[in-house]
Amino acid sequence: MFDIIPLRGGLDNVEGFFSGGVSVGLKQGGKKDVAFIRTQEPSPVTAIFTSNKFQAAPIKHFKRYGETFLTNFILINSKNANAMTGEEGINDITELLSQLPKSLNAVNPIMSSTGVIGYRLNRAKIAQAFELFEFEAKDSNGAAEAIMTTDRFKKEICLRVDLKNGGSFHIAAIAKGAGMICPALATMLCFIATDAKVPQDSADRLLKEAADESFNAISVDGDTSTNDTVMLISSGKSGVWNEEAFREALKLLTRELALLIVKDGEGSKKVVAFEVKNAASLEDAKSAAKALSNSLLVKTAIFGEDPNWGRIASTIGASGIACDEEKLSIKYDDVLVYSSAAKEMSKDTESAANQVMRQESYKICCDLGLGNYGFTAYGCDLGHEYVSINADYRS
Amino acid sequence: MFDIIPLRGGLDNVEGFFSGGVSVGLKQGGKKDVAFIRTQEPSPVTAIFTSNKFQAAPIKHFKRYGETFLTNFILINSKNANAMTGEEGINDITELLSQLPKSLNAVNPIMSSTGVIGYRLNRAKIAQAFELFEFEAKDSNGAAEAIMTTDRFKKEICLRVDLKNGGSFHIAAIAKGAGMICPALATMLCFIATDAKVPQDSADRLLKEAADESFNAISVDGDTSTNDTVMLISSGKSGVWNEEAFREALKLLTRELALLIVKDGEGSKKVVAFEVKNAASLEDAKSAAKALSNSLLVKTAIFGEDPNWGRIASTIGASGIACDEEKLSIKYDDVLVYSSAAKEMSKDTESAANQVMRQESYKICCDLGLGNYGFTAYGCDLGHEYVSINADYRS
Numbered sequence: 001m002f003d004i005i006p007l008r009g010g011l012d013n014v015e016g017f018f019s020g021g022v023s024v025g026l027k028q029g030g031k032k033d034v035a036f037i038r039t040q041e042p043s044p045v046t047a048i049f050t051s052n053k054f055q056a057a058p059i060k061h062f063k064r065y066g067e068t069f070l071t072n073f074i075l076i077n078s079k080n081a082n083a084m085t086g087e088e089g090i091n092d093i094t095e096l097l098s099q100l101p102k103s104l105n106a107v108n109p110i111m112s113s114t115g116v117i118g119y120r121l122n123r124a125k126i127a128q129a130f131e132l133f134e135f136e137a138k139d140s141n142g143a144a145e146a147i148m149t150t151d152r153f154k155k156e157i158c159l160r161v162d163l164k165n166g167g168s169f170h171i172a173a174i175a176k177g178a179g180m181i182c183p184a185l186a187t188m189l190c191f192i193a194t195d196a197k198v199p200q201d202s203a204d205r206l207l208k209e210a211a212d213e214s215f216n217a218i219s220v221d222g223d224t225s226t227n228d229t230v231m232l233i234s235s236g237k238s239g240v241w242n243e244e245a246f247r248e249a250l251k252l253l254t255r256e257l258a259l260l261i262v263k264d265g266e267g268s269k270k271v272v273a274f275e276v277k278n279a280a281s282l283e284d285a286k287s288a289a290k291a292l293s294n295s296l297l298v299k300t301a302i303f304g305e306d307p308n309w310g311r312i313a314s315t316i317g318a319s320g321i322a323c324d325e326e327k328l329s330i331k332y333d334d335v336l337v338y339s340s341a342a343k344e345m346s347k348d349t350e351s352a353a354n355q356v357m358r359q360e361s362y363k364i365c366c367d368l369g370l371g372n373y374g375f376t377a378y379g380c381d382l383g384h385e386y387v388s389i390n391a392d393y394r395s
Numbered sequence: 396m397f398d399i400i401p402l403r404g405g406l407d408n409v410e411g412f413f414s415g416g417v418s419v420g421l422k423q424g425g426k427k428d429v430a431f432i433r434t435q436e437p438s439p440v441t442a443i444f445t446s447n448k449f450q451a452a453p454i455k456h457f458k459r460y461g462e463t464f465l466t467n468f469i470l471i472n473s474k475n476a477n478a479m480t481g482e483e484g485i486n487d488i489t490e491l492l493s494q495l496p497k498s499l500n501a502v503n504p505i506m507s508s509t510g511v512i513g514y515r516l517n518r519a520k521i522a523q524a525f526e527l528f529e530f531e532a533k534d535s536n537g538a539a540e541a542i543m544t545t546d547r548f549k550k551e552i553c554l555r556v557d558l559k560n561g562g563s564f565h566i567a568a569i570a571k572g573a574g575m576i577c578p579a580l581a582t583m584l585c586f587i588a589t590d591a592k593v594p595q596d597s598a599d600r601l602l603k604e605a606a607d608e609s610f611n612a613i614s615v616d617g618d619t620s621t622n623d624t625v626m627l628i629s630s631g632k633s634g635v636w637n638e639e640a641f642r643e644a645l646k647l648l649t650r651e652l653a654l655l656i657v658k659d660g661e662g663s664k665k666v667v668a669f670e671v672k673n674a675a676s677l678e679d680a681k682s683a684a685k686a687l688s689n690s691l692l693v694k695t696a697i698f699g700e701d702p703n704w705g706r707i708a709s710t711i712g713a714s715g716i717a718c719d720e721e722k723l724s725i726k727y728d729d730v731l732v733y734s735s736a737a738k739e740m741s742k743d744t745e746s747a748a749n750q751v752m753r754q755e756s757y758k759i760c761c762d763l764g765l766g767n768y769g770f771t772a773y774g775c776d777l778g779h780e781y782v783s784i785n786a787d788y789r790s
Contacts, residue, residue: 117705310512
């Protein structure tokens with residue numbers, strides 16, 4: 001048994017971690033653009049990367065150390081993705097990291113980048129950060145700011161897990177990501193730090209499991225940007241390990257971050273959970289839920305607060321999964337808008353569904369009535385004038 | 396040998412066809428909303444339908460006659476898709492068509508619908524059209540108007556094909572479709588009429604072939620709306636048949652219509668051809684070309700006239716096809732923006748590429764350098780304020 005307590009801030013409460021961010025002029029107006037995260041001692045790191053065939057140079061550089069290894073230093077920059085830069089892009093990283101102060105005793109230092117594709121890093125500018133960093137700082141806020149690109153707000157989360165039989169550990173993260181116009185093109189970085197004493201094989205497995213139900217629920221598999229990265233580093237400083245507690249805390253943390261990314265979706269005002277249940281297979285449930293969270297016509301109907309469930313049905317039918325219009329039912333929160341017994345929506349139902357849609361956040365549940373598999377994906381509305389044609393399609 | 400001559404208007408020059416459109420109050424403001432197309436004698440019809448699992452009632456009704464059959468009457472309405480309406484939706488069609496004037500001698504009459512999903516047809520209103528139609532009219536323009544939904548302009552094309560060794564025939568079409576925010580959600584109807592004497596097996600095969608290179612090049616397979624239909628009816632009145640000439644004319648006709656649909660993409664200002672060449676397989680070339688025409692980040696860069704080729708590369712990498720960043724090259728018309736020899740774009744190149752992007756229509760060509768397969772898909776920009784964040788991502 002255990003309790004999970006949310007704390008303020010990001011990485012700062014996690015024992016054995018230091019972080020910070022500075023400005024070296026990659027962004028305009030003196031905004032922070034280079035960050036570091038480091039650990040007191042070399043610590044095991046594991047990561048999940050984009051499935052894009054054109055992986056960026058920092059990902060290729062990471063993989064040269066192996067799948068998992070010990071590191072004590074991560075350098076992160078925004079504004080330049082260092083992608084499609086070939087061998088030179090990898091050399092730029094090696095060269096940059098070799099300039100880190102010797103006093104840091106950097107072990108397998110790694111880099112992570114986000115921004116525009118197709119340009120070499122400005123090494124001279126980024127190296128200035130090594131003069132500016134306060135390496136003993138606990139400034140997670142500064143690091144979170146430095147990794148932002150189109151984000152409207154910083155993304156930091158920290159949880160403390162208290163085990164009932166004594167002992168506690170922290171798990172925290174900073175992330176960037178907002179390009180959620182279409183979840184299929186999410187561009188995100190996420191750095192998770194914990195002082196739990198995580199066994200390496202558990203780290204890999206649990207990170208994969210948590211990402212599947214969070215970041216991969218807002219982004220279609222196989223359709224991600226060149227740089228997407230979710231990294232987990234464990235200092236082990238708490239000396240505590242409890243797999244069940246860690247799994248729960250990691251899932252909560254990644255799910256909250258995924259929702260923050262959805263909420264920051266460029267110009268979005270609403271977060272909607274798309275639950276697909278009683279599908280014939282888990283694959284079907286995932287395909288349909290993700291198709292719903294990706295559909296522009298669904299997104300524009302959400303923006304227009306129009307309970308046009310036909311777009312939901314059409315998207316499910318188009319997703320290629322097993323489905324049957326006589327077994328399907330669709331609910332907006334508790335309002336049943338379609339079932340084989342009540343195909344045509346009454347005015348009262350339409351009005352009730354519209355009430356649901358006026359909320360900032362709600363659930364659209366599609367019961368396929370075929371099997372026992374379910375999956376929930378998250379999406380946002382698509383706003384701005386661009387929607388005027390679709391939002392008012394019916395009037 | 397043959398000549399293809401574009402004529403004005405739509406179906407009116409095709410021998411043996413009559414058509415027209417009237418208003419019965421489905422649309423507001425007295426706009427035309429119900430159309431008919433009929434032939435003098437029962438004529439062979441063949442069709443390609445949506446791959447959506449929830450096919451609309453008119454498609455199910457059509458299929459009850461078989462794959463191909465003789466018909467002499469098509470009734471078309473806008474504003475209501477008659478989809479997700481179950482058996483009742485099919486009965487509504489049967490009932491409506493049974494009310495056609497006996498004098499028409501309707502043989503296997505069919506119906507086609509477009510509009511909102513999930514509502515029963517207003518049979519009483521639609522039946523009023525039978526009093527209003529001028530069944531001897533050649534008013535393709537009225538029919539084209541009646542089938543419009545979010546279209547900004549009517550879509551009609553007519554071609555005359557003159558065979559060098561004598562004889563000529565017509566092929567013409569009306570179409571609706573504009574929901575091209577994302578080609579994956581194209582909603583379109585297209586009715587092609589010809590007076591060529593088309594053998595039935597050729598009709599099926601040639602229609603499929605033409606659609607693959609036109610409508611299916613602007614819409615991702617398996618991801619279409621409930622009602623999408625492309626129908627070909629042959630009156631045979633010219634008595635002429637020449638497969639080579641007909642194939643060419645049909646391809647030209649469908650390709651032009653597809654481009655009109657792209658051009659009408661809600662709010663779009665530009666039409667871009669995405670050519671993928673030297674792919675390892677035809678499937679790869681198609682996947683990549685369609686992914687490019689679907690990508691919101693590519694569409695917003697097109698709107699912003701920003702030669703941010705990294706979005707092109709990232710989309711190709713994300714499409715899951717075989718690709719290699721050392722073999723890839725990318726051109727905007729004749730301007731080479733990326734190759735392994737010149738990864739980073741110079742200011743001059745960027746400026747030249749920007750000039751290309753200022754045009755209303757141009758080509759983005761991705762040479763994968765792996766094999767001999769190619770495919771071209773068509774897409775439009777994504778405009779309106781919604782793009783402001785993405786179009787200016789780099790500044």
